[in-house]
Amino acid sequence: MTVVRIDAKDVRRLDDLLVAVGKHDRAAFVELYRISITRIRGRIRRTVIDWVQTEDIAQDFYFEIWQTAYRFDPAQSPAIAWMLRLAHARAVDRVRRLETSKRRESGPADRSGEAARDLFAESDDRDDAAQRIHAGLPQLSVLQRQALRLVYLEGNTNATAAQTLGITSAAFKSRLRDGVVALRHLLTAV
Template identity: 35%
Template sequence: MSDPCPAPARRPDDHRLRELMAEVAVGDHDAYRLVYRSVAGQVFGLVRRILRDPAQSEEVAQEVMLQVWQAAARYRPERGEVVAWVLTMAHHRAVDRVRQAQASAEREARAAAHQHTTAFDEVAEKVQDSLERERVRHCLKALTEVQRQSLTLAYYRGLTYQQVAELQHAPLSTTKTRIRDGLIRLRDCLGVGS
């Protein structure tokens, strides 16, 4: 990602980032530049680990940073740190991109298969969906209990990392590590991006 702004001497602490987000919410471009400099590298790193493709990662990271500008008024400090909020958006956007790519590949495969068959086979599609759900269940079972619980709370219940950490009575860094490691194991088990 190209950044026309030089790097700051040091990253603002979370209190300062919260103040900057309030300024971004009312359209302050200078505040946005500081937020951008503070989080863009982490956003790109997270997205890159999920997508693995540098060009797509850069594109998704830019989309996330645009979303930060557009959604700044929706940031709620009481729900977590600015960096966690931004990285959650980045994670969701990157996972959406993976899902879109998978869905596109599956659509193309189904279209190619459909050219060879004369009738649409709804039963076969239901069986395929059921097999995919079973595959995800199988891969979730391969995770440790704390990884599975952390992922379930974060992605099925929609809790922030901070909320997951509080529910599990664990440090935030431990919770983030559990979720990251769980996602990596899940991705590898499912063969995503291989």
């Protein structure tokens, strides 16, 4: 990986340029872009990897620089440090947004509530379903039964149930989902 160095002269120049951009000086913005774009792209690329996303984030980044440069204080940090922090934050925001979007498209990670409702929906008779569920519970692991009991019988939220068991919310959701899937498998096999 090639690291583009900005020499001391350019560091001082960037400080002056960013202050000028804060006053909406277009010529300063063009020069700021010319001096910094390689470093900014490099910082974004280390986070995002995808070239198209890198370019898109860089474009958004410079738009944001144009709008927020007035906030820059050269007494607090060099312009390049301020800009690299901002570029990294934009890249991280994009990765998080993309991950959230992927999760949303593939459906919620915790489909246990939906799956449990489906257990009842598959049966015309709730009493029959309740008997089958009751009969299937002993075949589940103790941890799965415990998770199902805390949420579906006692009415706890996933967060409260996880706290009760002293485990992370993610671990609890996984346990709950496994219990629902196992119970569904038992009920559909009957």
